Amino acid sequence: MLLNIDKVQKSYPGGRPVLRDVSLTLDQGQTLALTGESGSGKSTLLNLAAALDSLDGGEITLDGTALSPLDDRGRATLRRQSISLVFQQFNLIPSLTVAQNLSFHARLTGREDTGWTAHLANRLGLSELLPRYPENLSGGQQQRVAIGRAMAAQPKLLLADEPTGNLDETASATVLDLMLSLVADTGAALLLVTHSQDIAARLDRHAHLTGGRIA
Numbered sequence: 001m002l003l004n005i006d007k008v009q010k011s012y013p014g015g016r017p018v019l020r021d022v023s024l025t026l027d028q029g030q031t032l033a034l035t036g037e038s039g040s041g042k043s044t045l046l047n048l049a050a051a052l053d054s055l056d057g058g059e060i061t062l063d064g065t066a067l068s069p070l071d072d073r074g075r076a077t078l079r080r081q082s083i084s085l086v087f088q089q090f091n092l093i094p095s096l097t098v099a100q101n102l103s104f105h106a107r108l109t110g111r112e113d114t115g116w117t118a119h120l121a122n123r124l125g126l127s128e129l130l131p132r133y134p135e136n137l138s139g140g141q142q143q144r145v146a147i148g149r150a151m152a153a154q155p156k157l158l159l160a161d162e163p164t165g166n167l168d169e170t171a172s173a174t175v176l177d178l179m180l181s182l183v184a185d186t187g188a189a190l191l192l193v194t195h196s197q198d199i200a201a202r203l204d205r206h207a208h209l210t211g212g213r214i215a
């Protein structure tokens, strides 16, 4: 099992519990869609799985490492080693070209492989766009760069928060197809937050978050 989310609890200061008792597992190579109403805690759970925030109760284990005993530095190391993220806002670095954005995360993690990055650029239809800057790309193109940047680091776990939320139907379909095929080819696991039942149906499994629990 790659990711084990076990009886996780999370509240924000002064707020009611967001996650009361959430358990989920994800195997290497599996894809899981996480749905739930707005405010149900999907992004909160994704941030916890990304080791970006600390748990109040329960445990999350990633590739055999329990997250709750880790300090900020330990969490950052684990993130660098195993996790990539894709967000609704593409979060590209505006001062870097497409080529530089693509290799940015892999370079940080020490896993830059120029051949793999070039392969990704080709698969994602970005080869002609490498010298451009993000401001000169469409939303769909920007998200393809963000996916390439995530996959260039060869993550074990890809976490995606509404990755097609800012895209029209055509661009969404392209981005989702590319993301699923890259994940399948690399054997990465994917946890994807979405409001779309159609997208959820494309993934191996589907979990629905409601009332702080998985329904």
Ligand SMILES: Nc1ncnc2c1ncn2[C@@H]1O[C@H](COP(=O)(O)OP(=O)(O)OP(=O)(O)O)[C@@H](O)[C@H]1O
Binding pocket: 012, 013, 015, 018, 036, 037, 038, 039, 040, 041, 042, 043, 044, 045
């Ligand atoms: N940093 C924070 N501090 C305080 N409260 C927060 C924080 N982040 C989220 N919340 C609250 O926690 C609850 C869950 O938020 P979260 O963003 O996880 O929901 P979501 O299911 O991802 O929502 P959406 O679908 O609208 O993106 C909400 O009530 C939100 O207001």
